Amino acid sequence: MKPLLILAGVAALALASASSKPEVEVAAPEVAADAIYTGGDIVTVNDAQPTVEALAVKDGKILAVGTRSEIEKSYKGRATTAVDLGGKVLLPGFIDPHSHYFSSLSVANQVNVFAPPAGPGRDIASIVAELKKFRDDRRIPKGELIQAYGYDNNAMPNGVGLTRDDLDVDFPDNPVLVGHVSMHGAVLNSAAMRQFGVSAATKTPPGGIILRKPGSDEPSGLLMETAFLPIFSSLPRPNAEQEVSWSRAGQMLYAAAGITTAHEGATHAAELALMQRAAAAGASIIDVVAYPFFTDFDRVLEKNPLGTWGKYINRVKLGGAKITLDGSPQGRTAYFTKPYLTGGPGGEKNWRGEPGFPEDDVKAFVKKVYDLGLPLNIHANGDAAIDELLRAHEFAAAGDLSRQRHVTVIHSQFVRPDQLDKFVAYKITPSFFTLHTFYFGDTHVLQRGKEQAFFLSPMRTAIDKGLRPTNHTDFVVAPLDQMFVMWSAVNRLSRGGVVIGPDQRITPLEALKAITINAAYQYSEEASKGTLEPGKLADLVILDRNPLKVDPMSIKDIKVVATIKDGRTIYTAM
Numbered sequence: 112m113k114p115l116l117i118l119a120g121v122a123a124l125a126l127a128s129a130s131s132k133p134e135v136e137v138a139a140p141e142v143a144a145d146a147i148y149t150g151g152d153i154v155t156v157n158d159a160q161p162t163v164e165a166l167a168v169k170d171g172k173i174l175a176v177g178t179r180s181e182i183e184k185s186y187k188g189r190a191t192t193a194v195d196l197g198g199k200v201l202l203p204g205f206i207d208p209h210s211h212y213f214s215s216l217s218v219a220n221q222v223n224v225f226a227p228p229a230g231p232g233r234d235i236a237s238i239v240a241e242l243k244k245f246r247d248d249r250r251i252p253k254g255e256l257i258q259a260y261g262y263d264n265n266a267m268p269n270g271v272g273l274t275r276d277d278l279d280v281d282f283p284d285n286p287v288l289v290g291h292v293s294m295h296g297a298v299l300n301s302a303a304m305r306q307f308g309v310s311a312a313t314k315t316p317p318g319g320i321i322l323r324k325p326g327s328d329e330p331s332g333l334l335m336e337t338a339f340l341p342i343f344s345s346l347p348r349p350n351a352e353q354e355v356s357w358s359r360a361g362q363m364l365y366a367a368a369g370i371t372t373a374h375e376g377a378t379h380a381a382e383l384a385l386m387q388r389a390a391a392a393g394a395s396i397i398d399v400v401a402y403p404f405f406t407d408f409d410r411v412l413e414k415n416p417l418g419t420w421g422k423y424i425n426r427v428k429l430g431g432a433k434i435t436l437d438g439s440p441q442g443r444t445a446y447f448t449k450p451y452l453t454g455g456p457g458g459e460k461n462w463r464g465e466p467g468f469p470e471d472d473v474k475a476f477v478k479k480v481y482d483l484g485l486p487l488n489i490h491a492n493g494d495a496a497i498d499e500l501l502r503a504h505e506f507a508a509a510g511d512l513s514r515q516r517h518v519t520v521i522h523s524q525f526v527r528p529d530q531l532d533k534f535v536a537y538k539i540t541p542s543f544f545t546l547h548t549f550y551f552g553d554t555h556v557l558q559r560g561k562e563q564a565f566f567l568s569p570m571r572t573a574i575d576k577g578l579r580p581t582n583h584t585d586f587v588v589a590p591l592d593q594m595f596v597m598w599s600a601v602n603r604l605s606r607g608g609v610v611i612g613p614d615q616r617i618t619p620l621e622a623l624k625a626i627t628i629n630a631a632y633q634y635s636e637e638a639s640k641g642t643l644e645p646g647k648l649a650d651l652v653i654l655d656r657n658p659l660k661v662d663p664m665s666i667k668d669i670k671v672v673a674t675i676k677d678g679r680t681i682y683t684a685m
């Protein structure tokens with residue numbers, strides 16, 4: 112019940128106290144809102160009350176939602192800020208189910224070579240030109256490492272990929288590392304190979320790929336998966352002064368995308384330590400959930416006792432553990448039960464991809480994580496990798512296969528229908544990656560055949576089976592564009608104009624839930640995030656148009672106007 116005549120301040124308190132209705136005192140001025148949002152669509156993502164006219168915020172939380180008159184009468188005090196949405200749209204802040212937050216710290220200092228439309232990397236010449244421009248603009252001295260991100264060999268004309276020779280011509284003196292769009296590899300020039308100790312004598316490790324020059328052992332440039340991991344772990348990190356400023360710059364990339372909770376999807380011990388140092392030094396703008404990687408898990412657990420997991424400390428939360436079972440389907444390193452139609456990345460015949468780690472190690476790790484009672488994120492793209500994770504689950508959860516353990520399968524891109532049934536039975540949640548329908552849909556049709564490619568990230572089937580899938584960017588694999596994520600789930604249109612699995616398209620509301628309330632469930636934060644309901648955090652985003660009302664093909668053109676974390680505006684578009 113709400114009082115009818117409450118105005119504001121002390122007068123209102125007197126009124127309320129004098130009222131004959133005792134419940135009126137609840138709405139006395141001590142609950143006057145800090146801000147009331149009105150004047151535009153307010154999309155709650157709460158099925159019980161899908162839209163409201165007004166939302167009141169107090170102390171960083173949602174105080175109330177309802178009709179404008181109701182909310183203004185009950186909660187408008189003298190100090191209440193009236194926020195007029197001016198026809199714009201208010202929604203819950205986006206919750207990122209999977210990306211690589213730590214990469215955002217350095218992206219500001221790297222060259223974007225994404226293929227269009229996300230970047231300028233349409234061919235080898237454009238990539239080299241971007242690298243030269245970056246070197247010259249920033250006057251990078253000889254010897255200093257130059258890094259790029261977003262290189263997509265599948266987007267290169269005629270399938271001819273970038274090599275060390277292409278880079279050596281203009282970069283004889285600077286190590287250059289052009290990161291693969293999968294984040295699981297890079298093309299190195301000769302100076303970078305010298306710096307990271309890669310030569311003709313370097314053996315290809317199990318689960319790794321080192322492309323070689325024809326008829327020679329000399330590496331030709333691209334290193335992937337386990338061959339790339341040692342290079343990745345020895346890449347330079349920001350120094351002490353840069354830690355805070357780089358962290359804030361990285362988080363602002365998320366804030367600009369309307370994201371109020373970010374994900375760090377494979378955290379190494381040193382990276383976590385840096386994140387915690389920066390957070391303690393006041394770097395935190397948004398919440399970040401980190402999943403320490405299995406190679407570093409014991410080291411992280413040593414420094415971070417179990418009791419510190421699952422709660423935000425300076426806005427950084429240890430969400431659980433992460434293990435990776437295979438690579439990426441576009442890089443032909445995802446692990447399948449049936450061969451790729453196009454062979455392996457190194458010309459292998461009957462190539463099905465390979466598991467990343469020995470299965471016994473995977474089983475032992477999954478059991479360790481389950482026994483500790485921690486959530487687990489498992490990267491698995493190909494159906495053979497998903498079979499492996501199901502076997503690991505059956506081993507580790509023996510006797511109680513269906514307990515809620517908060518297991519999320521990151522990507523689940525080529526999950527089979529029978530595997531989705533097991534996800535349901537075992538309470539395993541898929542976090543899909545529908546942006547692949549746009550970026551790599553045509554490639555997947557060529558490499559995996561139409562039938563399997565059209566069941567890529569099968570959101571419709573998963574939802575119909577009762578799952579609550581989330582949907583992610585895997586940033587820096589794809590840009591942090593939540594409207595593009597929604598658009599791809601709703602339309603599934605490829606770069607080449609093909610609808611990749613028309614029967615797997617979902618509604619805009621379902622696509623929105625995948626980046627709000629379903630993601631909140633993924634983090635066990637549904638009580639505090641994911642919908643606009645009283646008592647939840649005032650984590651909000653304002654968009655210029657309503658994604659539930661526009662023509663579905665225009666969802667991708669919707670812009671973020673402002674982002675609000677705990678009631679405070681942290682980003683406004685210029």
Ligand SMILES: [Zn+2]
Nearest residue numbers: 210211376585
């Ligand atoms: Zn990832």
